[in-house]
Amino acid sequence: MKNVLFATTALIATAGMAAAEINFGGSARFGVIYDGDNTATDELAIHNRFTLNIDGSVETDTGIEFFARVRVRGGNTGTAGLGNSGVSAPRVGMSVAGFTVATGNILGALESAPGMYSGAVGLTGLGWGNLVTNYGDPDTGAGYWNWDSFSSAGAGSNGLEVIYSNAGFGGHVSWSGNNGGGGSADRIAINLSYNFGDWTVAAAHQSQNNYDATVLTVGGSFGDFGVGFAYADNEFGDVDKFRINGSYSFGSGTTVTAYIADEDLPGADTLWGLGFTHSLGGAVLAGGVVGQADGENLADLGVRFSF
Numbered sequence: 001m002k003n004v005l006f007a008t009t010a011l012i013a014t015a016g017m018a019a020a021e022i023n024f025g026g027s028a029r030f031g032v033i034y035d036g037d038n039t040a041t042d043e044l045a046i047h048n049r050f051t052l053n054i055d056g057s058v059e060t061d062t063g064i065e066f067f068a069r070v071r072v073r074g075g076n077t078g079t080a081g082l083g084n085s086g087v088s089a090p091r092v093g094m095s096v097a098g099f100t101v102a103t104g105n106i107l108g109a110l111e112s113a114p115g116m117y118s119g120a121v122g123l124t125g126l127g128w129g130n131l132v133t134n135y136g137d138p139d140t141g142a143g144y145w146n147w148d149s150f151s152s153a154g155a156g157s158n159g160l161e162v163i164y165s166n167a168g169f170g171g172h173v174s175w176s177g178n179n180g181g182g183g184s185a186d187r188i189a190i191n192l193s194y195n196f197g198d199w200t201v202a203a204a205h206q207s208q209n210n211y212d213a214t215v216l217t218v219g220g221s222f223g224d225f226g227v228g229f230a231y232a233d234n235e236f237g238d239v240d241k242f243r244i245n246g247s248y249s250f251g252s253g254t255t256v257t258a259y260i261a262d263e264d265l266p267g268a269d270t271l272w273g274l275g276f277t278h279s280l281g282g283a284v285l286a287g288g289v290v291g292q293a294d295g296e297n298l299a300d301l302g303v304r305f306s307f
Contacts, residue, residue: 020058026051026072031123031287031302033077037294042078047124047302049075050085051152068092073152086153100163105156108148109174109189112163113204115217118228119245119259121275122288123302129271129290132232132241133213135263136293143236146211148176148187157187168195170202185209198222211236224249226257240264253279257288268293 030048052072059065069092074085093102110116110133119130128134136142148157159176170193177186191204199220206213212235219228226247233240245259254276261271275288280303287301 020056022054022056025053025055025307027304027306029123029302029304031300033124034297034299036296036298037292045078047075047077047300049073063096065095066093067095071150071152088151088153089155089158091150091156098164098166100161102161102163104158105150106148106159106161106174106176107150107163107172108157108159108176109161109172109191110147110204110206110213110215111149112172113191113215113217114170114193114195114200114202115219115228115230116204116215118217118219118230119243119257119273121257121259121273121290122298123286123300123304126273126275126288126290126298126300127292129261129292130243130245130259130273132215132230132243132261133234135234135239135241136237136265143234143239146208146236147189147206147213148174159187169193170195187211191215219245237265263293265293269295 028048028050032044033047034044036043050073053069054072055067055069057065057067068090070090071088072085073088074083076082089105091102091105091107093100095101116131116133120128121130133147134144136144148159150156157176158178159174161172161174164171170191172191174189175186187206187208189204189206191202193200193202197220199218202217204215214233215230217228217230219226221227226249228245229243231240231242241261241263243259243261245257247255247257249255256274256276258274259272263271269291271291271293273288273290275286278285283303283305285303287299289297289299291297
């Protein structure tokens with residue numbers, strides 16, 4: 001992401017403080033979405049979204065960086081449920097010697113596991129059927145997004161996380177409370193990963209009443225080809241799900257991506273996705289089509305860009 005520097009190297013008069021800065025950067029997209037499940041309004045709808053990240057940081061003369069982020073996001077699809085842009089709760093923390101400690105609107109360890117989002121297709125993700133922790137009917141929300149992640153226009157989890165990275169090894173632990181579900185409301189997650197050359201392996205686990213999940217991923221590339229595999233044991237509904245994904249990059253700036261996934265639910269169809277991206281030199285043309293577990297299709301096409 002190309003950041004536009006609002007204020008840079010502003011010296012802080014307080015003793016022990018060094019350089020401070022604030023940065024603005026973000027992304028936007030627009031296009032059309034086809035939803036074969038949509039019976040309330042038109043199956044074909046206009047879509048757009050705008051995201052602005054506001055990042056502030058200061059580094060002490062002992063090398064400790066303190067940081068904070070809020071995000072402004074807005075977007076609409078179709079004519080139903082139109083909304084205004086919103087501002088997220090903040091993520092605030094510090095980084096030193098390979099460790100990052102953050103509080104508030106945290107990223108979440110399960111969400112951040114390497115390989116979790118591999119195989120994503122289209123302009124919008126098209127329901128994110130490639131995520132092995134998402135399963136069931138998207139309309140009911142069963143098994144969808146039951147983990148901590150940074151909320152782009154909401155309160156988030158108000159949790160705590162510790163992230164470490166060094167020499168190819170990565171570790172991430174997160175905690176949040178007040179997640180409901182009966183019994184313990186605490187949600188604890190961890191991911192561990194190792195990168196060797198063009199390949200990364202990762203394992204993640206979340207513990208929460210009725211929503212435990214264990215995830216394994218592996219992904220890498222050889223030449224212009226990319227491949228990946230992911231598996232999840234989801235306690236809620238006792239659902240196992242796996243995904244295989246691949247991609248190929250052409251010399252013209254075009255990449256084609258595909259995935260196939262399966263969740264062991266009665267009557268569920270095999271999930272699949274096929275999409276492409278093409279560089280426009282400063283922006284990206286993206287589109288895709290997916291088959292959902294209920295047999296219906298989603299598709300989109302449009303342009304996204306960063307600033």
